[in-house]
Amino acid sequence: MSIATxxxxxxxxxxxxxxxxxxxxxxxxxxxxxxxxALSEKIIFLRKEEEQHRRLLEEMFTRNFPGVExxxxxxxxxxxxxxxxxxxxxxxxxxxxxxxxxxxxRDFYADLAEKSKDESGRATLRYLSNxxxxxxxxxxxxxxxxxxxxxxxxxxxxxxxxxxxxVGP
Amino acid sequence: MSIATxxxxxxxxxxxxxxxxxxxxxxxxxxxxxxxxALSEKIIFLRKEEEQHRRLLEEMFTRNFPGVExxxxxxxxxxxxxxxxxxxxxxxxxxxxxxxxxxxxRDFYADLAEKSKDESGRATLRYLSNxxxxxxxxxxxxxxxxxxxxxxxxxxxxxxxxxxxxVGP
Numbered sequence: 373m374s375i376a377t378x379x380x381x382x383x384x385x386x387x388x389x390x391x392x393x394x395x396x397x398x399x400x401x402x403x404x405x406x407x408x409x410a411l412s413e414k415i416i417f418l419r420k421e422e423e424q425h426r427r428l429l430e431e432m433f434t435r436n437f438p439g440v441e442x443x444x445x446x447x448x449x450x451x452x453x454x455x456x457x458x459x460x461x462x463x464x465x466x467x468x469x470x471x472x473x474x475x476x477x478r479d480f481y482a483d484l485a486e487k488s489k490d491e492s493g494r495a496t497l498r499y500l501s502n503x504x505x506x507x508x509x510x511x512x513x514x515x516x517x518x519x520x521x522x523x524x525x526x527x528x529x530x531x532x533x534x535x536x537x538x539v540g541p
Numbered sequence: 542m543s544i545a546t547x548x549x550x551x552x553x554x555x556x557x558x559x560x561x562x563x564x565x566x567x568x569x570x571x572x573x574x575x576x577x578x579a580l581s582e583k584i585i586f587l588r589k590e591e592e593q594h595r596r597l598l599e600e601m602f603t604r605n606f607p608g609v610e611x612x613x614x615x616x617x618x619x620x621x622x623x624x625x626x627x628x629x630x631x632x633x634x635x636x637x638x639x640x641x642x643x644x645x646x647r648d649f650y651a652d653l654a655e656k657s658k659d660e661s662g663r664a665t666l667r668y669l670s671n672x673x674x675x676x677x678x679x680x681x682x683x684x685x686x687x688x689x690x691x692x693x694x695x696x697x698x699x700x701x702x703x704x705x706x707x708v709g710p
Contacts, residue, residue, distance in 0.1 A: 410593050417586050424579050495689065502682035509678055513671035520664065 382440060384484065385433045389426055391448030391480075395473055396422040398453050402466045406525045411514060418470075418507055425500055432496065449476050463525050467515045474508040477501075551609060553653065554602045558595055560617030560649075564642055565591040567622050571635045575694045580683060587639075587676055594669055601665065618645050632694050636684045640677055647673040 379387070399419035406412040433442050450473040452458075458466065478501050485497035517524045548556070568588035575581040602611050619642040621627075627635065647670050654666035686693045 499686055506678045506682055509675045513675055517668055
């Protein structure tokens with residue numbers, strides 16, 4: 373990914389942190405649009421994970437650039453992840469955006485890990501990459517339900533066989 | 542999987558429910574052994590997911606066998622998941638057990654989904670299979686950290702570069 377080679381390490385960390393902030397905001401927005409409590413809790417779990425990643429990256433910044441002020445770029449890896457755009461998106465569309473963003477983040481961290489010369493930095497970046505990959509699969513599993521069974525996310529709770537009225541192909 | 546063909550549908554559901562109960566208990570036990578709050582929260586998330594699966598399967602049972610009493614077998618899919626065995630296991634050992642169990646459950650549900658003649662039952666079982674697969678990847682990601690960096694799960698909180706003292710090969 374060219375973004376990681378053309379920029380300084382501190383700029384790359386800034387982009388990563390901004391991206392985690394954006395992702396957490398999208399999950400927060402998505403969770404509020406979902407009435408199914410179990411599903412909503414899963415999305416809140418993802419929001420918390422992205423918040424944890426942000427803290428992790430901020431610590432990494434402080435350790436690598438002591439005394440340097442962290443400047444966040446206006447845009448992260450996923451520029452479409454801003455409330456102007458996401459406000460009017462449907463639940464399935466938000467899932468699609470989030471899945472795409474998780475894939476981008478997975479590749480971004482994997483690429484950074486390869487470039488990192490520091491052992492603990494490399495391990496952390498690989499860990500972040502694997503986590504985003506896990507998020508992608510979690511979202512994909514739920515996305516299949518969301519698109520096949522609209523009642524799934526609109527219902528207060530999930531009832532097998534009652535809400536599961538198949539409308540897909 | 543022969544277990545699904547030699548038994549009645551109600552017996553199979555009983556085994557699945559018992560297995561989810563056992564898995565939730567192992568996650569509860571594991572979460573208590575972990576001092577790293579972020580990691581412990583992840584394991585609690587998994588416990589809640591298995592509890593949700595249990596409710597889902599119980600609803601499936603009630604719908605398919607109205608008026609029939611749900612009898613749970615003594616052993617589920619993972620007989621080693623009982624406190625007699627797990628009490629003395631280390632954190633990495635518990636991760637290994639949980640990962641193996643998630644793989645078994647993933648295959649079990651996938652197999653049942655294929656055999657199911659009911660569309661909503663099939664969708665639910667596929668969904669369960671995909672969820673267990675997601676759990677496996679979440680555990681695998683954390684397991685790599687747990688085995689490489691023992692300080693990771695023993696620390697109250699996770700500090701990049703400070704706790705990340707590499708001990709692996």
